[in-house]
Amino acid sequence: MSLMVIENLKYELPDKVLYEEGNLQLNAGDHLGLVGKNGAGKTTLLKILMGEVMPDEGRIVWGRRTSVGYLQQHLQFSEEETIMTYLxxxxxxxxxxxxxIGAMYLRIEAEPELLDKIGDMQEELEQHDFYQLESKIETIASGLGIQAIGFDRRLNQLSGGQKSKVMLAKLLLEQPDVLLLDEPTNYLDDTHIEWLTNFLNPFPGSFVVISHDEAFLDGITNCICDIEFSRIKKYPGNLRKALKLKTEANELYLKKLPPTTRKNREDGKIHSKI
Incomplete structure (x- = not known):
């Protein structure tokens, strides 16, 4: 099932074209790594997906009722609350x-018909494991190294890195249909990166992740989107498999070129690393 489709995307900066006739489909279960050289347009693409940047041409089509969570590199939220109240x-x-439900119980004598509504709402809470929510919060906070900071710490007392961890924790707790994560391993040590890898591997939804940590990308992805030469190309498999497929496709492409053109291409323009 398709959750998001990019059709004929074009976006141009004053000095270069980032995408030209870009097309991409994100399917249910896609754990997609978004890769490309610095300046290729990875973060800009996430901003286009979220509607923060408008493309010059093309369109983004999200599936109906698809929920999206977006982790930005620069975060803004209310700083008066504590870590726990925010999570x-x-x-x-x-x-x-x-x-x-609590308010309705106070009116139950005057309105006994509320009992049925209370029962339905109580059942919904139980279906969502409401009474285990704090335990779930503690598990994710511990995995990302937040619990050690103290749940009672106010957000305005946190460093930028600590705020990023808290925002990431909230997105993981929400479990939207699609996660858009821009450098989620920033400010995480090796232990917390390993925990995040183990969390994202069985993630039931889909995600798009930008990361310079190749080992992390290799461990969490089942498909790769490569941005190069203003083109958007999707490959199956994790980073290593995608790099191999890209190399094979480039070699096949080179063989079809005239000898002079092939020599120019082999100078490095085609064989750039993902």
Missing amino acids: KTAFERLYQMEAE
Whole structure:
């Protein structure tokens, strides 16, 4: 099932064209690594997907009711709340439902018909493991090294790296249909990167990840999107397999070129690393 489709995308900067007739399809279950040289347009593509940047041509089509979580490199959120209160906002609707149930119990004598509604809402909370939410929060916070900071610490007391970890934790708790992650391993040590790898491997949704950590990308992806020469190309497999497929495709392409053109291409323009 397709969650997102990019059709005939074009976006041009004053000094270069980032994408020319770019096409890409993100399917359910795609764990996609977005790669390319610095300046190729990886972060810009995520911003286009989120509607923060408008393309010159083409369109982005999201599937109906597809929920998307976006981890940016520069984060903005209210700094007056604590780490725990912020992480709980990942389940805001459930906590609001619990508060509504409490308010209805206070009116139960005057409105006994509320019992059926309370029962339905209580069942929904149980279906979403509401009474295990704090345990889930603690597990993810511990995996990313947040618990050691202290759940009662206010966000305005955190460093930039600590804020990034907290934002990442909230996105993982929300478990949207699609995660868009820009350098999620920034500020994580090897232990926390290993934990994140083990978390993302069985992730039931889809994600698009930008990372300079090739070992991390290799461990979490099942497809790769390469941006090169203003083109967007999707390869199956993790980073190593995609690099091999790209090399094979380039070699086949070179064999079809006239000898003079082939020599110019072999100077390095085609055999660039993903």
